[in-house]
Amino acid sequence: MVPITLTVNGVKHALEVEPRWLLADVLRDELHLTGTHLGCEQGVCGACTVLLDGRPARSCLTLAVTASGCEITTVEGLAKDGVLHPVQEAFWQEHALQCGFCTPGFLMTAAHFLENNPNPTRSAIREALSGNLCRCTGYQHIVNAVERAATIIREGDSHAISQD
Amino acid sequence: MAQAMRPQMMGARVSRVEDPRLLSGQARFLDDIQVPGMLEVAFVRSPHAAARIRGIHTEKAVQYPGVHAVLTHQECSVLLWERDTYKVGQPVLANGEVCYVGQPVVAIVAENRYVAEDAAELVVVEYEPVTPVLDMRESILEQPRRVHPEAENVFFHKKYATPGFDEAFAKAPHHLTASFRTNRQTAVSMEPRGTAAMVDAASGRVTVYASTQSPHRMREDISHLMEIPEHLVRVIVPEVGGGFGMKANCYPEDIVVVAAALKYKKPVKWVSDRMESLETDVHARDDIHDVEVAFDGDGKIIAIRDHLMADGGAYPAYPFSGAVGETSLASRVLTGPYDIPHLATEIHCTYSNKTPLGAYRGVWGPIASFIQEGVVDRVARHLGLDSAEVRRRNMIRPGQFPYRNAAGMVYDEGSYLQSMEEALTLIGYEGFRARQAKLREEGRYLGIGISVFVEPTAMASSEAGSVGYESCTIRIEPSGKVTAALGLGPSGQGHETTMAQIIADQLGVRFEDIVILHGDTDSAPFGGGTGGSRSGPIGGGAALVAGRQMRERLVKYAASLLEAGEEDIELGNGQAWVAGVPDRSIAIRTIAETAYTNVRKIPEGLPIGLELTARYLPKRPVTFSNGTHIAEVEVDIHTGVVEVTRYAVVNDCGTLINPTIVEGQIHGGVAQGIGSAILEALHYDEDGQLVTTSLLDYLLPESTDVPRIDVRHLETPSEGEGGIKGMGEGSLIAAPAAIVNAISDALTPFDGMVDTLPVTPPMVLQMVSGGRTR
Numbered sequence: 038m039v040p041i042t043l044t045v046n047g048v049k050h051a052l053e054v055e056p057r058w059l060l061a062d063v064l065r066d067e068l069h070l071t072g073t074h075l076g077c078e079q080g081v082c083g084a085c086t087v088l089l090d091g092r093p094a095r096s097c098l099t100l101a102v103t104a105s106g107c108e109i110t111t112v113e114g115l116a117k118d119g120v121l122h123p124v125q126e127a128f129w130q131e132h133a134l135q136c137g138f139c140t141p142g143f144l145m146t147a148a149h150f151l152e153n154n155p156n157p158t159r160s161a162i163r164e165a166l167s168g169n170l171c172r173c174t175g176y177q178h179i180v181n182a183v184e185r186a187a188t189i190i191r192e193g194d195s196h197a198i199s200q201d
Numbered sequence: 202m203a204q205a206m207r208p209q210m211m212g213a214r215v216s217r218v219e220d221p222r223l224l225s226g227q228a229r230f231l232d233d234i235q236v237p238g239m240l241e242v243a244f245v246r247s248p249h250a251a252a253r254i255r256g257i258h259t260e261k262a263v264q265y266p267g268v269h270a271v272l273t274h275q276e277c278s279v280l281l282w283e284r285d286t287y288k289v290g291q292p293v294l295a296n297g298e299v300c301y302v303g304q305p306v307v308a309i310v311a312e313n314r315y316v317a318e319d320a321a322e323l324v325v326v327e328y329e330p331v332t333p334v335l336d337m338r339e340s341i342l343e344q345p346r347r348v349h350p351e352a353e354n355v356f357f358h359k360k361y362a363t364p365g366f367d368e369a370f371a372k373a374p375h376h377l378t379a380s381f382r383t384n385r386q387t388a389v390s391m392e393p394r395g396t397a398a399m400v401d402a403a404s405g406r407v408t409v410y411a412s413t414q415s416p417h418r419m420r421e422d423i424s425h426l427m428e429i430p431e432h433l434v435r436v437i438v439p440e441v442g443g444g445f446g447m448k449a450n451c452y453p454e455d456i457v458v459v460a461a462a463l464k465y466k467k468p469v470k471w472v473s474d475r476m477e478s479l480e481t482d483v484h485a486r487d488d489i490h491d492v493e494v495a496f497d498g499d500g501k502i503i504a505i506r507d508h509l510m511a512d513g514g515a516y517p518a519y520p521f522s523g524a525v526g527e528t529s530l531a532s533r534v535l536t537g538p539y540d541i542p543h544l545a546t547e548i549h550c551t552y553s554n555k556t557p558l559g560a561y562r563g564v565w566g567p568i569a570s571f572i573q574e575g576v577v578d579r580v581a582r583h584l585g586l587d588s589a590e591v592r593r594r595n596m597i598r599p600g601q602f603p604y605r606n607a608a609g610m611v612y613d614e615g616s617y618l619q620s621m622e623e624a625l626t627l628i629g630y631e632g633f634r635a636r637q638a639k640l641r642e643e644g645r646y647l648g649i650g651i652s653v654f655v656e657p658t659a660m661a662s663s664e665a666g667s668v669g670y671e672s673c674t675i676r677i678e679p680s681g682k683v684t685a686a687l688g689l690g691p692s693g694q695g696h697e698t699t700m701a702q703i704i705a706d707q708l709g710v711r712f713e714d715i716v717i718l719h720g721d722t723d724s725a726p727f728g729g730g731t732g733g734s735r736s737g738p739i740g741g742g743a744a745l746v747a748g749r750q751m752r753e754r755l756v757k758y759a760a761s762l763l764e765a766g767e768e769d770i771e772l773g774n775g776q777a778w779v780a781g782v783p784d785r786s787i788a789i790r791t792i793a794e795t796a797y798t799n800v801r802k803i804p805e806g807l808p809i810g811l812e813l814t815a816r817y818l819p820k821r822p823v824t825f826s827n828g829t830h831i832a833e834v835e836v837d838i839h840t841g842v843v844e845v846t847r848y849a850v851v852n853d854c855g856t857l858i859n860p861t862i863v864e865g866q867i868h869g870g871v872a873q874g875i876g877s878a879i880l881e882a883l884h885y886d887e888d889g890q891l892v893t894t895s896l897l898d899y900l901l902p903e904s905t906d907v908p909r910i911d912v913r914h915l916e917t918p919s920e921g922e923g924g925i926k927g928m929g930e931g932s933l934i935a936a937p938a939a940i941v942n943a944i945s946d947a948l949t950p951f952d953g954m955v956d957t958l959p960v961t962p963p964m965v966l967q968m969v970s971g972g973r974t975r
Binding site: 130163166172173 | 216217219220221223224225226227228229230232233235313315388389390391392393440441442443445474475476692693694695861862864865866867868869870871872873895896897901903904905907909910
């Protein structure tokens with residue numbers, strides 16, 4: 038077992054982990070943050086996407102030991118003070134989820150994308166989301182939602198995510 | 202009652218009540234169930250397509266630290282066998298032989314999955330490989346051998362012909378033949394399969410958490426297979442991350458997990474990884490159709506003959522084989538929306554040394570549509586006619602309903618021709634040909650493909666359940682809030698929202714004041730579950746009937762307490778009042794209080810409390826949704842890559858409950874259709890090894906592969922409750938045919954006609970070069 042520290046959604050955790058444990062497993066099994074989902078453990082589907090020091094990362098391909106000392110944001114950390122993040126709000130309004138299993142990964146990817154691309158085109162949104170697989174929605178409502186979230190953030194009637 | 206005819210919530214674009222928990226990471230899927238002391242399972246699986254087992258050595262695994270138990274067939278000998286239907290069944294852990302790659306052989310129960318997988322690697326199984334049976338046509342001829350010595354390879358055979366078929370076929374002036382092939386695909390729900398089981402310390406019953414579409418079916422299967430009385434089994438279905446038919450079966454792993462929990466009195470869980478799911482989730486669409494068609498010079502199709510073959514894999518999936526589902530229903534709806542008088546079909550379903558075939562959304566439909574629409578386009582091309590015009594000439598007309606097709610299926614009313622005409626307008630069919638011709642001169646190959654579909658829904662017995670009805674319990678609580686429970690097994694369809702919409706209209710309570718329970722056999726009345734596009738029409742129908750019965754009871758209460766006639770009572774917004782006299786009103790909360798606590802005031806003849814269960818069995822054995830999909834594609838003839846550029850859908854699923862949810866279902870089905878048409882294939886090599894065991898090899902459509910989809914609705918109500926028709930599968934039924942017809946259209950200069958699903962870039966290139974050299 039190896040000692041590590043992870044700051045997850047602003048809370049610092051000191052943990053003992055096996056070197057082979059995946060970050061996703063540590064988040065889910067040790068910290069009981071089960072919003073991060075494992076869809077393939079092959080780095081393809083993107084369901085396990087979290088923000089690692091502000092950048093999207095596949096938590097199924099990241100060993101927890103390599104994330105020691107990092108700041109991690111999971112889907113549980115998107116809403117602030119009970120208010121949904123604009124991306125979450127927009128996904129709800131636009132019916133951008135059905136089974137919801139892939140959704141946390143899409144939310145993390147989209148939240149990060151909009152931070153750097155406040156006014157994206159639809160094709161840029163599709164490109165940005167192409168590393169996340171959804172089997173239910175056909176993506177159309179997800180693209181609509183990211184577009185709407187961009188508007189919400191630009192109009193500033195809700196808080197924007199801060200990862201710095 | 203007239204007021205109930207003016208629904209407020211049914212048909213409204215209500216945002217889903219399921220979403221907040223799913224969006225905030227608070228939803229609980231199967232793998233999120235963590236109980237102190239829970240053990241996890243890893244399986245040792247067959248690396249061979251076919252082999253005898255000469256020995257299993259588990260000693261090292263048993264001694265590995267953290268391992269609690271190792272199970273082989275000796276410890277867990279349950280057989281997944283539907284004895285009335287099939288001659289063979291699958292042992293949940295292999296018994297002396299393995300018949301497909303991925304078949305479970307040994308189960309390791311350990312303190313966590315890491316340890317279980319470590320120990321699995323220490324198990325040594327001695328195999329003696331035998332020649333695998335891999336080719337469907339050979340298998341039908343019992344070559345190279347029988348898969349199971351005790352059973353013929355052909356496990357389902359059926360012949361059918363309309364009277365006078367041979368004469369009508371022979372007399373027709375034109376004939377065409379074609380062979381259509383669909384390659385193996387699978388559902389790939391984003392959440393893999395999984396099961397957890399534990400003994401309830403208080404009652405001694407076993408609680409099974411199952412990622413399934415049919416909670417009561419799963420309870421029945423566990424009870425029946427493991428000989429545990431049904432009332433001692435509780436099945437709870439947590440959030441399900443997609444099912445698409447694949448989670449309608451009872452799998453070997455489900456039984457092993459329950460057996461381990463019972464044997465060792467510990468909570469036990471297994472969750473599939475992606476490699477396991479590609480190997481062992483039921484496969485689908487492994488079919489060949491040898492088709493002959495007879496038609497006249499106007500393009501009117503007179504007769505179709507089809508030899509349907511399906512590779513059912515090594516065992517019948519439990520409790521039904523997808524091969525039978527794919528072929529038998531395809532043979533009955535092969536003529537689709539067209540008035541084709543003659544049909545002759547012969548079906549062969551065979552065993553092989555591949556993964557068992559089960560259901561994947563649409564089951565028979567994407568295959569039948571691929572053939573039916575491929576036939577129409579071949580006739581059009583043969584005669585030099587416009588393919589939309591050939592469809593018009595063959596289409597069932599509005600005056601023909603109820604229409605009995607050549608296989609004897611009775612279609613209720615639909616909007617076949619109208620859906621096509623509107624879709625043609627939506628995509629701009631008229632202008633397309635000029636654009637296509639112009640771009641062809643520039644060396645760009647655009648194509649357009651039409652797919653007019655029928656979707657039999659709400660069938661008396663579907664793959665999801667053995668019953669044709671659904672049940673709904675409604676309980677108005679003493680506070681006036683409403684709890685309703687159904688036996689459905691949603692996996693993203695939003696039933697908590699749509700069922701509440703239906704009930705809100707009936708009871709006159711606020712949508713927000715209703716909670717829908719499902720997926721727990723302790724709270725939900727017995728029902729068939731979700732599958733076969735039955736939850737909307739049958740589940741929704743049950744909600745509607747239960748709501749109406751409860752409404753009648755509320756009206757009796759209100760009439761009595763307000764001293765008015767029942768016919769004068771109206772309900773809405775949590776109140777009952779006398780029509781035209783809104784001041785004479787009573788809150789439904791007050792009625793509920795009366796019903797539970799002020800029982801002396803209960804009107805004569807009414808029971809104490811406000812709780813009832815209604816069961817709804819539709820009068821018709823099936824109701825048909827319909828619609829038209831049109832795809833526009835561009836084919837790069839140098840790379841073989843196909844891009845779906847534009848897409849239009851006109852859909853008719855009867856009365857809409859929630860148009861937004863319907864559109865979401867359509868979008869998703871079209872995306873899966875794109876996968877089916879050009880991306881997704883499970884490949885076996887010559888040894889029977891599945892070589893597509895990651896999502897890098899089995900390609901799902903990404904956001905950049907799916908165009909914007911333009912959807913319009915028509916509403917031809919069914920004769921069932923609420924006028925609802927099912928619609929979960931129609932989009933995937935229609936989409937592959939639309940896309941491949943568009944590819945064939947684009948490749949017209951090369952004489953190309955797609956006959957295989959999926960059509961991959963090398964196949965496109967072959968069609969291009971084949972055309973040139975001809």
